[in-house]
Amino acid sequence: MKSREALGGYLADRGWMRRVLDQTYANMNDLAVSGYPFPIDDEGQSYRRSLQGPEYMKLMRKRVKKAGVRILDHSPALELLVDAHGVGGASGIRSATGETWTVKAGAVILASGGCAFLSKALGCNVLTGDGYLLAAEAGASLSGMEFSNAYAISPVFSTVTKTAFYTWATFYYEDGTVIEGAGSQKGRSVIARTLQTQPVYARLDRTTEEMRRWMRAAQPNFFLSFDRQGIDPFTQLFPVTMRLEGTVRGTGGIHLIDESCATGVPGLYAAGDAATRQFICGGFTGGGSHNAAWAMSTGYWAGEAAAAYAVSLGSRRNERELTGAGVEASVSALVSTGEIQERIAAVKREVEPFDINLFRTETTLAQSLGRLHSLWRNVRNAAAMNAADAVKLREVQAMTATARWMYSSALARRETRGMHKRLDYPGTDASQHYRLLTGGLDEVWVKPESGVLSSVEVRQS
Numbered sequence: 001m002k003s004r005e006a007l008g009g010y011l012a013d014r015g016w017m018r019r020v021l022d023q024t025y026a027n028m029n030d031l032a033v034s035g036y037p038f039p040i041d042d043e044g045q046s047y048r049r050s051l052q053g054p055e056y057m058k059l060m061r062k063r064v065k066k067a068g069v070r071i072l073d074h075s076p077a078l079e080l081l082v083d084a085h086g087v088g089g090a091s092g093i094r095s096a097t098g099e100t101w102t103v104k105a106g107a108v109i110l111a112s113g114g115c116a117f118l119s120k121a122l123g124c125n126v127l128t129g130d131g132y133l134l135a136a137e138a139g140a141s142l143s144g145m146e147f148s149n150a151y152a153i154s155p156v157f158s159t160v161t162k163t164a165f166y167t168w169a170t171f172y173y174e175d176g177t178v179i180e181g182a183g184s185q186k187g188r189s190v191i192a193r194t195l196q197t198q199p200v201y202a203r204l205d206r207t208t209e210e211m212r213r214w215m216r217a218a219q220p221n222f223f224l225s226f227d228r229q230g231i232d233p234f235t236q237l238f239p240v241t242m243r244l245e246g247t248v249r250g251t252g253g254i255h256l257i258d259e260s261c262a263t264g265v266p267g268l269y270a271a272g273d274a275a276t277r278q279f280i281c282g283g284f285t286g287g288g289s290h291n292a293a294w295a296m297s298t299g300y301w302a303g304e305a306a307a308a309y310a311v312s313l314g315s316r317r318n319e320r321e322l323t324g325a326g327v328e329a330s331v332s333a334l335v336s337t338g339e340i341q342e343r344i345a346a347v348k349r350e351v352e353p354f355d356i357n358l359f360r361t362e363t364t365l366a367q368s369l370g371r372l373h374s375l376w377r378n379v380r381n382a383a384a385m386n387a388a389d390a391v392k393l394r395e396v397q398a399m400t401a402t403a404r405w406m407y408s409s410a411l412a413r414r415e416t417r418g419m420h421k422r423l424d425y426p427g428t429d430a431s432q433h434y435r436l437l438t439g440g441l442d443e444v445w446v447k448p449e450s451g452v453l454s455s456v457e458v459r460q461s
């Protein structure tokens with residue numbers, strides 16, 4: 001716990017950290033009992049220290065099905081259903097057929113991941129901040145949205161952003177000379193600065209023969225694109241870039257008001273990357289086990305609390321008059337597929353450039369925010385012409401809203417803390433040692449969690 005506190009700018013909470021460690025330990029043992037294929041170590045014991053995503057999801061899916069749950073694959077949720085008592089369901093579209101679906105439920109858990117702004121980073125192109133927008137429309141807050149500028153190193157020719165192995169890389173200019181100060185863990189800013197003017201190359205040349213064998217066995221997919229290109233990353237230089245992972249390897253998300261993962265809106269809970277990870281990571285995560293541990297633990301607690309809430313509704317559950325919480329589409333604002341693509345490009349122009357999102361200043365953030373506010377006014381009531389476009393349009397709305405919460409929070413945090421780096425405030429300011437909440441749709445608000453330091457409050461629209 002101590003090793004991560006400084007990295008996260010001392011915004012994590014040891015109580016939450018302890019709970020997550022304990023719950024993850026219990027869940028790992030539970031998985032073993034349920035048949036997760038953990039490897040056997042040299043002493044013949046089940047080695048319960050690592051999870052493979054696909055295996056984990058396969059087992060969880062089996063358990064969910066066994067419990068009688070119907071799974072709607074490829075069926076994005078577009079809207080929450082609400083009444084005066086809170087959230088009571090959701091509706092969306094089945095991508096394959098374009099049909100709409102509606103689910104009425106005693107409670108809803110948002111577990112839709114973070115937002116990586118369609119940057120094509122590995123595993124992230126389905127993460128467009130939809131859950132943030134759904135939550136905000138229902139009246140929930142977000143927090144830690146300034147911690148949203150994660151960029152991962154990847155080869156130029158691939159989307160694989162597994163960055164752990166770059167710990168053993170050296171970074172080079174095109175002429176083969178070493179870029180001083182460039183590095184994966186410390187020195188990513190040097191790589192970004194260099195990329196602004198010229199290509200950057202890497203080579204995993206700080207590895208031993210034994211490490212190389214181990215690395216291939218541990219992360220086969222890291223090497224796939226190299227093998228296809230006929231490049232040996234241990235002995236040959238290869239061009240690298242940095243792909244935006246936004247809040248996925250940032251820490252911002254839907255704010256939780258208590259340990260049950262409640263959002264403050266009755267009947268609405270959040271889990272995993274959709275929820276703020278500040279409680280265990282503060283303002284920095286990078287990669288690593290705490291993220292999956294958070295997903296596993298918050299999923300467990302949110303499930304437990306949502307079930308209890310649904311039961312507490314009793315027969316009232318069947319008497320609800322639910323309506324959609326989303327912003328209303330106006331037929332006079334019909335947009336074509338091409339216009340939606342233009343708007344996606346417009347959001348990306350604001351969040352991808354290092355000069356706006358990584359190297360932050362008052363001027364660049366405020367200018368970008370101005371453009372994002374006008375983009376929001378442009379997309380908020382837009383209507384799509386078909387089901388596929390409706391999903392894409394919703395993604396644009398969510399990404400635009402997310403970017404506005406990000407930059408409004410980044411403007412309010414006039415210091416450097418965690419992954420949030422302000423060039424105009426390069427130091428950490430002890431008087432800003434608080435979490436920032438944000439929210440709002442047409443008018444975005446930001447305020448410290450405690451509510452006492454009102455000097456940083458800003459309102460933007």
Ligand SMILES: Cc1cc2nc3c(=O)[nH]c(=O)nc-3n(C[C@H](O)[C@H](O)[C@H](O)COP(=O)(O)OP(=O)(O)OC[C@H]3O[C@@H](n4cnc5c(N)ncnc54)[C@H](O)[C@@H]3O)c2cc1C
Pocket residue numbers: 075076077078111112113114122123124126127128130131161162245248249271272273274287288289290291292293295
């Ligand atoms: C390259 C990479 C490597 C990582 N390595 C590690 C690691 O080694 N260890 C670790 O602990 N963590 C790691 N992480 C982080 C980890 O993957 C996440 O913390 C974890 O996947 C979060 O789980 P989740 O279920 O909350 O969200 P996700 O896994 O992101 O799942 C969210 C799901 O919601 C779906 N969705 C989105 N919008 C909607 C909508 N509107 N309607 C319906 N569904 C929707 C998405 O399609 C997706 O399936 C890594 C992340 C990346 C990007």
